Amino acid sequence: MLKLLNQLLGLFCCFLMTACSSVPKLESNAIAPIVKLPNNHEELGVMSAYSDPWEGFNRRMYYFNAKADEYVILPVVAGYQKITPDVVERSVHNFFSNLDEISTFINSLLQLKLFVAGETLARFTLNSTLGLAGLFDVATQIGLAEQNEDFGQTLGYWGVDAGPYLVLPLLGPSSLRDATALAFDNLVFQQAINELGLDTDEELLISLIDGVDARASLPFRYYASGSAFEYEHLKLLYKKYREIQVAR
Template sequence: MRVFQTRFLPLIAVLSLGVLVGCTAAPQGGGINDPYEEVNRSWHETNVALDRSVIKPVSTAYGTVVPDPLRKGLSNVSDTLGIPGTVVNDVLQLRLGDALHNTARFAVNATVGIGGLFDPATGMGLEERDSDFGETLYTWGVGEGAYVVLPVYGPSTERDAFGLIVDIALDPVGNLLGNPEASYKTGLKVADLADTRYRYSDLYESLMYDSADSYTQMRLTYLDNRRYELGTPIVAGEEGADQAATYDIYEDFYE
């Protein structure tokens, strides 16, 4: 994890400047702010090529070889290890009820759930209540900023990109674990992402490979979903906008 943070120090500096200086509120009526479209399209094409050559084959092999119950269990462990970071953001947002809820969820799954391998907490009414530092920045009044495409990670905004870096840097579990335990946590997260890519391969590939303009479609998908989560205006003037305002049409894809 520390190696990962060090490699991304230049990106941290750039994104920090972008968030602190350049972030503005989303355009009125939920428009699109994409001043870096040329660079973004280049990174999008690179990510598509990487998905075709590496990510898709790896996720397909993982989903085919590893039994579904084991994949689900590993994803549960990864999710459980991420809960302390969510609690930190709950506190920063002054959502103390959610902080207590997520703390209880972590305690139950880490003990009764055998280190998070199982998820008894959901059956006890302690469902997942996710959050991140991008949402914390939103709560503090930081604007969405421009749309950006990150290497490997994909669609984001200046605010959420900076939030992603902070979440990685301040991860309580990652910072407490030494080596090689920290690398195990990273490995679990990679396995979780591979499982998600495998489970939703048809939907993902219909967006990435089959769209007439996959860049525009992914941008719309991300912004609509993120703004829905935060309760801000979705992209105006697009087909399906009214339905998306009351129902998260991309919930399965991003969960």
């Protein structure tokens, strides 16, 4: 999910430059607009394009995530980056990205995207061998682009509706469908970790490093946009982006 947020960031910055589409309420002594608004202007507004039946919970979770990020996660990430040389940090990131190729390969097959599956398999094979277990991204250097397919996209491909918007603890924006699909992708990741032959403590350490690495590669900062509508913007951006991912 953090990787998805990273992909959303560039779009998010551009989106914040657009005006909010919600219509402000006029005071009783205000001059009526010259151009009459359509009766269904709320339905036409981009900010009301997606329902948010759990908005109260989602907003509280958004605030919780912001505080957890500020006081716990980001300090850990800062410490990790301070003590870890850049070359090692890049290799750690490449290692986990290589493991993610397994989930992308499986979901590509489930979506009948054979070309994507073939390219992903080639990337995984090259990076796991010539790239020394994925520590070096050899595949990208020869033109094999990294793909991103998850089980939420697979469910969407087969017609499963995204469902209500949902903000997950620590993970951020999601939906009922995507949150449920996380279980499948996490199972695939866990099976890949199990193949390394690690004990329980080592697996826990690997999972922790994976989380820190994911957050370290994500420049997003809560409430850094300066917009009073950051929650709404991110919700809209997430929902539209996932629709594009499923449709492509």
